[in-house]
Amino acid sequence: MPGSLIKIKEILDNISPSERKVAKYIIENPDSVSNLPIGELAKRIGTSEATIVRLCKILDFKGYKDFRISITKDIASMKKEDEEEQYTDVKPGDSLESIIQNISYNNKKSIDNTLEIISFDEINKAVDAIVSADRIEFFGIGASFIIAYDAMQKFSRINKIALSFPDPHLQIASAANLKKEDVAVAISYSGETKDTYDSIKMAKESGATTISITKFGQNPISNICDIKLFVSAPEISIRSGAMSSRIAQLNVIDILFSAVTSKQFNEVKKYLQNTRKSIREKKIK
Known part of the structure; x- marks a missing residue:
């Protein structure tokens, strides 16, 4: 699905009833929206122009004109996608072949859709912050901790002081000792995980640069962070939805790690060589 409609x-679920009314109309009638001036759109929906402009701002557009241009560009992509598969849930009793195809497609689609909504400016800010950081902490609970731990492992390979704790009490205690030269990264697809929110809030109060990796839109965690990175995943009933969001977040971590490594390659090359050498020596001979 094209970026505007993904957003x-x-x-x-996080906007006012009047904004939701506009949003649903746009989702159901993207072709007509691309050809309508704001006044005519407001009349058709039965809402105010101000409500439409407010929704456009929430979606990170300067105004309705920019939004309409984006929708127009998206229509061609939508027609192509109509010919392809959509997100598909795994159903009880599905064949193994169907499960393999659905999970693989959903994971791939979550990465593709994340690419549509991710901000290159925000990624660049995050990379610069990590490059300059004395210390990086990754906060996540449950499945999000697995992503945080993966990030810690990656950045440790290039000699960054990177930490991640599975215990939320350790997370918030460590966050309290961060300083302005440090970076804290909060990972939560919903953006509403309380323990992660408490830790990133403490990190911000301690002066650290804060980065969020959440679903797109207004949520408590992204709202308080300095740098906001968004991912997209399907909302489907079986755990394949959570699996896809995890894949999308891991992909963002890979992007950050690769960009930081590229930017500092001459400095970190020896550390990458050291880690590769140590791994080779641990293999069974």
Whole structure:
């Protein structure tokens, strides 16, 4: 699904009823929206122009004109996608072949859709912050901790002081000792995990630069962070939805790690060589 409509679907549950009315109309009638001036659109929906402009701002557009241009560009992509598969849930009793295809497609689609909504400016800010950081802490609970731990492992390979704790009490205690030269990264697809919120809030109060990796839109964690990175994943009933969001977040971690490594390659090359050498020596001979 094209970027504008992905963003709208991600924020549906977190906007006002009047904004939701506009959002649903746009999702159902993208072709007509691309040809309508704001006054005519407001009349058709039965809402105010101000509500439409407010929704456009929530979606990170300067105004309705920019949003309409984006929708127009998206329509061609939508027609192509109509010919392809959509997100598909795994159903009880599915064949193994169907499960393999659905999970693989959903994971791939979550990465593709994340690429549509991710901000290159925000990624660049995050990379610069990590490059300059004395210390990086990754906060996540449950499945999100696995992503945080993966990030810690990656950045440790290039000699960054990177930490991640599975215990939320250790997370918040460590966050309290961060300083302005440090970076804290909060990982939570919903953006509403309380322990992660408490830790990133403490990190911000301690002066650290804060980065969030959440679903698109307004949520408590991204709202308080300095740098906001968004991912997209399907909202489907079986755990394949959570699996896809994990894949999308891991992909963002890989992007950050690769960009930091590229930017500091001459400095970190020896550390990468050291880690590769140590891994080779641990293999069974």
